[in-house]
Amino acid sequence: MKQNEIDFQHPSILDQIRFYSLVATAGILMVVAYQFGSPAYYLGWFAFFISAFSVAGNDAVQTVGTFIESKRTVHWILKLAVLGGTVVVIFLGAWIWNDSQIHFGRLESFPEVRQFNLIQLLAPLILVVITRLKSPISTTFLILGLFGGNNIEKMLTKSFFGYGIAFGVAIFVWGILVKVDPKEYTEDHVPDPRSEKRWALFQWLSTIYLWIAWLRQDAANIVIYLPRQLSILEFILAIAMLVVALGIILYTNGGTIQEIVTGKIGHSMVQGRDNRGFGLRYDFDRFSRME
Helix, strand or coil, X not given: CCCCCCCCCCCCHHHHHHHHHHHHHHHHHHHHHHHCCCCHHHHHHHHHHXXXXXXXXXXXXXXXXXXXXXXXXXXXXXXXXXXXXHHHHHHHHHHHHCCCCCCCCCCCCCCCCCCCCHHHHHHXXXXXXXXXXXXXXXXXXXXXXXXXXXXXXXXXXXXXXHHHHHHHHHHHHHHHHHHHCHHHHCCCCCCCHHHHHHHHXXXXXXXXXXXHHHHHHHCHHHHCCCCCCCCHHHHHHHHHHHHHHHHHHHHCCCCHHHHHHHHHCCHHHCCHHHHCCCCHHHHHHHHHCCC
């Protein structure tokens, strides 16, 4: 790490105090607004912005975590331009073709929320704290589980089945790759510059693919707080909030939870080849789509 670079994975005590003070302030504002009968519409937008940051931040370990780790030398604005641009394109397409809705059909079995309870509103803040404590969890169960108890059993069954298939295929693919080119996975391996350039391009493309898959799969965990149909102004505001939340995540290099990736994968081993089968996970996870 460079001398002037901020270490967001290991915040100081003062940084922790500032962070938790901000979280506490947001929680107090949410509770006060709720107790004084603020309209559910505005409470939902407040919770939406927090969930955009917390859900994407917690899931970053299993989506763009490897990408963030291997692209630390790439300026965060460039990464935001690519991933943020993808957000705009994907959600714009959904908004145009799905009757001004951006949940990709994931909320069809959930009734639109007219009134939120306090637990539903505070759940994104709880997820912020969990993420700060470096604990990846299922954001689907934590957030959507509060809105549709009748869907929990189906969600659990399909999700665990999808995770099982993804894990099995990942082990199988990794085993084949190790047999095909075992030298590439040794500590003293010296990569070929031309090969690395190809893998670098592939890493960008595979990350975009994985990011699109995540948006289509887990965007419902965020947009559950919004009206189902969005006006053009509401859509622009929602996208702006999502991009800002993504910008914070990329600027902080994934935050404290990113240490999970850093600790498990050596910097020299985080190359484009690590994304060879990474997208398989979300292909199989999409099996857990709620009907």
